[in-house]
Amino acid sequence: xxxxxxxxxVALALALSACGTTVHGAPDAAGVxxxxxxxxxxxxxxxxxxxxxxxxxxxxxxxxxxxPDTPGSRAVTTRNSGLATPAGGGTETLPVSRGNGPIRVxxxxxxxxxxxxxxxxxxxxxxxxxHEEVTGVVNDINKHGGVNGRKIQPFFGDWNASSGDSxxxxxxxxxxxxDKVSFIITVVNISAAYxxxxxxxxxxxxxxxxGAGDNYLYKEYPLYFYSPSLLSLNTEEALVLKSGRVSGRVxxxxxxxxxxxxxxxxxxxxxxxxxxxxxxxxAWGIPYETYGVATQADVNGAVLHFRTDGVKxxxxxxxSGIIEILFMEAAENQGYRPDYILGDSAxxxxxxxxxxxxxxxxxxxxxxxxxSNVPASQYPTTPQEKHCLDVIRAAGETNQNRQxxxxxxxxxxxxxxxxxxxxxxxxxxxxxxxxxxxxxxxxTPISTFAINVTNAQHTAASxxxxxxxxxxxxxxxxxxxxxxxxx
Numbered sequence: 001x002x003x004x005x006x007x008x009x010v011a012l013a014l015a016l017s018a019c020g021t022t023v024h025g026a027p028d029a030a031g032v033x034x035x036x037x038x039x040x041x042x043x044x045x046x047x048x049x050x051x052x053x054x055x056x057x058x059x060x061x062x063x064x065x066x067x068p069d070t071p072g073s074r075a076v077t078t079r080n081s082g083l084a085t086p087a088g089g090g091t092e093t094l095p096v097s098r099g100n101g102p103i104r105v106x107x108x109x110x111x112x113x114x115x116x117x118x119x120x121x122x123x124x125x126x127x128x129x130x131h132e133e134v135t136g137v138v139n140d141i142n143k144h145g146g147v148n149g150r151k152i153q154p155f156f157g158d159w160n161a162s163s164g165d166s167x168x169x170x171x172x173x174x175x176x177x178x179d180k181v182s183f184i185i186t187v188v189n190i191s192a193a194y195x196x197x198x199x200x201x202x203x204x205x206x207x208x209x210x211g212a213g214d215n216y217l218y219k220e221y222p223l224y225f226y227s228p229s230l231l232s233l234n235t236e237e238a239l240v241l242k243s244g245r246v247s248g249r250v251x252x253x254x255x256x257x258x259x260x261x262x263x264x265x266x267x268x269x270x271x272x273x274x275x276x277x278x279x280x281x282x283a284w285g286i287p288y289e290t291y292g293v294a295t296q297a298d299v300n301g302a303v304l305h306f307r308t309d310g311v312k313x314x315x316x317x318x319x320s321g322i323i324e325i326l327f328m329e330a331a332e333n334q335g336y337r338p339d340y341i342l343g344d345s346a347x348x349x350x351x352x353x354x355x356x357x358x359x360x361x362x363x364x365x366x367x368x369x370x371x372s373n374v375p376a377s378q379y380p381t382t383p384q385e386k387h388c389l390d391v392i393r394a395a396g397e398t399n400q401n402r403q404x405x406x407x408x409x410x411x412x413x414x415x416x417x418x419x420x421x422x423x424x425x426x427x428x429x430x431x432x433x434x435x436x437x438x439x440x441x442x443x444t445p446i447s448t449f450a451i452n453v454t455n456a457q458h459t460a461a462s463x464x465x466x467x468x469x470x471x472x473x474x475x476x477x478x479x480x481x482x483x484x485x486x487x
Contacts, residue, residue, distance in 0.1 A: 100149065100150060101150065102150060102151045102152065102153035103146075103147055103150050103151070103152050103153065103182060103183070103422070103429060104153050104155060104179065104180055104181045104182050105138075105152050105153065105154055105155070105181055105182065105183050105184070105185060105418070106154075106155045106156070106157055106172075106175030106176070106179060106181035106183065106184040106185070106203075107130065107134045107154055107155070107156050107157070107184070107185050107186075107411075108156075108157045108159055108168070108171060108172075108175075108184065108185070108186035108187070108188055109130025109131065109134070109156055109157070109158050109159065109407075110127045110130060110159055110161060110187075110188060110407065111158050111159060111160045111161065126404060126405050126406065127405065127406060127407050128397060128399070128404075128405025128406070128407045128408050129396075129397050129405075130156070130158075130187075130407060130411070131156060132392065132395045132396045132397040133392050133395070133397060133405065133407060133408050133411045133412075134154055134156070134185075134411055134415070135154070135395040135396075136391045136392035136393070136394055136395030136396075136397070137388070137391055137392065137411055137412050137415045137416070138152050138154050138415065139391065139394070139395060140391040140394075141415065141416070141419050146419075147419050147422045147423050147429075148422075148423055148425075152415075152419070155175055155179040155181050156175075157171030157172060157174055157175045157184075158171065159171050159188065164264070165191055165193050165194075165264055165266075168188070168191065168193070168194050169193055169194065169197050172184065172194060172197040172198065172201075173197065173201075175203075176197070176198070176201035176203050177201065181203060182203060182429060183203060183204050183205075183206065183418060183422075183434075184198055184203055184204070184205045184206070185205075185206045185207075185208075185411070185414045185415055185418060186205060186206075186207050186209065186414070187207075187208055187209050187407050187410040187411055187414060188209055189209045189210060189211030189319045189320060189345070190205075190207050190209060190211060190212060190213045190217070190225075190227070191264065191266050192213070192217060192266050192267060192268055193266070195213065195217055195221050195224065195225050196221075198221075198224050198225070199221050199223070199224040199225075202224075202431060203224070203431075204223060204224045204225070204226065204431050204434055204435075205224060205225055205226070206226045206227075206228075206414050206417060206418050207225070207226065207227045207230070207414065208227065208228075208229050208230065208410040208411075208413040208414035208417070208447060209227075209230070209410060210319060210320065210321075210344060210345050210347055210369065210371075210372045210406075210410075211233070211319030211320065211345040212227045212230035212231060212232050212233055212236070212344075212345070212459055213225065213227065213232065213233065213268060213459075214232060214233040214234055214268040214269075214271050214272050214275075215232050215233075215234045215235075215275070216268065216271050216275075217268060218232065218457075218458045218459060222435065222458070223431040223432060223434075223435050224431060225458060226417075226421075226438065226458045227458060227459045228417050228438075228443050228451050228453055228458070228459070228460045228461075229369075229410075229413045229414075229417065229443070229445065229446070229447055229448045229451055229460070229461055230344070230368075230369075230448070230459050230461055231343075231344060231368055231459055231461050231464070231485065232459040233268065233269075233272045233317070233319075233345065234272055234275060234276040235459065235485065236343040236344055236345060236366075237272055237276050237277050237315070237317065237343065238276055238280065239343065239366040239464055239485070240315060240341050240342065240343040240365050240366055241277070241280050241281070241315070241341070242366070243341060243364060243365055243366040243466050244256075244313060244315070244339075244341040244364070244365075245284065246466075247364050247466075247468075249312075249313045249339045249341055249364060250281075250284070250286055250313060250341070251286070252284070252285045252286055252287070254286075254312035254313050254339075255286075255287040255288060255289070255309065255310055255311045255312055255313075256281060256286055256287070256288040256289075256311065256312075256313045256314070256315060257288070257289055257290075257291065257302070257305075257306040257309075257311035257313070257314045257315070257338070258273065258277055258288060258289070258290040258291070258314075258315055258316075258317065259290075259291055259292075259293055259302055259314065259315070259316045259317070259318055259323060259327060260273060260290060260291065260292045260293070260316075260317045260318065261292075261293065261316075261317060261318035261319065261323060262292040262293055262294040262298075263293075263294050263323075269317045269318070272317050273290065273317055277315075277317065289305075289306070289309060289311065291305055291306070293318070293323060293327075296326065299323065299326045299327055299330050300330050302327065302330075303327060303330040303331045303334050303336055304334065306336070306338065307331075307334060307336040311338060312338055312339060313338060313339045313340070313341060314327070314338045314339070314340050314341075315340070315341045315342075316342065316346055318345075318346070319345035319346070320345070320346075320347060321346050321347030321348070321350040321351045321354075324340070324342065324346050324347075324351050324355070325350075325351055325354045325355045328340075328351070328355040328356055328359035328360070329355065329356065331359060332356040332358060332359055337358060337359060337362055338362065339362045339364070340359070340362050340363045340364070340365075341363075341364055341365050342363055342364075342365035342367075342467075343365055343366055343367060344367045344368055344369045344372050344373065345372075346365070346372075347372050348363060348365060348367065348372070348373055348374070348467060348476045349371070349372060349373055349374050349375055349403070349476055350372075351363070351476075352375070352469070352475055352476040353375075357474065360469055360476070361469045361471075362469070363467075363468060363469050363476060364466070364467065364468035364469075364479070365466070365467050365468070366464050366465070366466050366467065367464060367465065367467050368448050368449055368461040368463065368464040368465075368485070369447055369448055369461075370402070370447075370448075370449075371402045371403060371406065371409060371410070371447055373465075373467050373476065373478070374467060374475070374476050374477050374478060375403070375473075375475050375476070375477075376401035376402055376403045377473070377475075378473070378475065378476070378477040378478065379478065381401065381402070382445075382446075384444055384445065384446045385402060385409055385446055385447075388408065388409050388412035388413075388446055389401075389402075389408065389409070391412075392408050392411075392412070402447075409446055409447045410447050412446050412447075413445075413446040413447045413448070416443075416444060416446065417441075417443050420441045420442060420443055420444070421434060421437055421438050421441040421443075422434060422437070423441075424437035424438075424440045424441050425437045438453060438456065438458075439453055439454055439455075439456045441453060443460070448461045448463075449461070449462075449463040449464070449465075449482055450462045450463040450482075461485060462484065462485050462486070463482045463483065463484060463485060464482070464483055464485055465478040465479070465480050465481065465482060465483065466478070466479045466480040466483075467479055
């Protein structure tokens with residue numbers, strides 16, 4: 001991934017369109033904001049909070065309250081699942097996969113993402129041809145017996161990155177209502193609205209992206225949301241903080257700045273702040289402050305605010321790496337070089353290629369996704385990953401490695417996961433039966449190190465490594481061996 005760095009004048013609205021709808025002035029954790037010229041109500045901006053902070057104020061985060069790190073027992077609840085009678089009355093016919101016919105599966109693909117990232121950041125990235133990638137994987141599964149003898153029949157929801165969350169919901173509606181799919185597979189960073197769309201139509205979603213959901217979403221929609229190869233956002237941030245503490249970047253002597261994605265108004269990022277990040281920092285006695293960002297001006301404001309307040313370590317609750325890159329560009333322009341702690345959803349490999357090297361040299365963190373964490377040269381191709389790229393090549397798309405297309409191996413991961421779980425179902429392939437079969441499945445890691453579904457967690461990546469800048473390769477690489485996620 002080569003190309004000129006983004007100019008600071010590039011509108012954040014454009015650069016962030018691949019992640020969701022840009023909302024100028026979206027409320028941050030505390031409902032206080034800065035627009036680049038001063039404080040105002042109801043826009044993005046800073047809050048100061050944390051043990052030992054001068055002028056401490058309450059975080060003001062409204063969320064679901066403290067939640068456990070696991071979805072809990074397998075007792076199923078469908079509260080707030082969104083199932084409802086369609087407008088106009090009558091009874092909605094919900095898709096249920098029965099009999100010996102094909103299993104109708106919807107696949108969300110990304111259209112226009114390459115141009116948006118290149119135009120917004122000046123850095124090329126390839127999302128691949130989703131149709132060819134899916135076709136290759138589906139053909140391989142069908143050729144080897146399908147799912148208990150039933151073939152997978154793919155349908156596509158082609159999401160245009162410029163349409164944001166509204167476009168994603170329209171594509172979800174198209175697949176569920178017009179195509180009558182029974183399951184949806186997506187490699188796009190998850191949003192609460194997308195999960196709700198699946199639940200509303202009684203269609204489970206299997207996600208393998210760089211941005212999982214938070215614990216709340218998996219607990220709220222137990223029948224409809226699965227990300228077996230990922231860490232939940234809560235677990236990811238907990239590991240990032242743990243790695244920062246071990247490396248000496250998160251200590252009571254160093255104030256931490258937390259940047260929160262406010263581009264789409266998705267509530268899960270504030271929930272991660274209130275249920276994981278803040279409690280951890282407070283328990284460790286770490287001074288901290290937060291800053292919500294939705295525009296380039298917000299990013300510039302966050303940098304100025306953190307620099308002025310003496311923030312030494314910066315972390316992000318902001319999936320995709322785009323906000324991280326823009327923050328580092330602005331920080332370099334302001335002569336500010338804090339330490340950074342990043343996780344899977346921050347795409348540290350991408351950040352390492354696109355951000356100023358003087359900033360990249362301060363990156364450490366923790367990750368469970370080689371494709372997201374480090375350059376392909378820093379982690380060898382596994383046999384499972386090679387098989388994935390081979391079956392996609394047979395369908396027409398050739399990728400030299402896992403990062404030639406950042407959607408290829410994750411389509412493999414999610415689709416093979418679906419097939420493995422569905423093969424454990426006896427009887428109708430309903431959401432409830434799929435849910436019950438999930439802990440019995442054997443899932444092969446392709447994009448991650450290891451998967452353990454035996455405890456029934458719907459985010460089941462079970463191993464990670466610490467990472468950081470390595471002078472020898474002038475890149476991000478792994479700095480430890482495999483470590484268990486739990487404990």
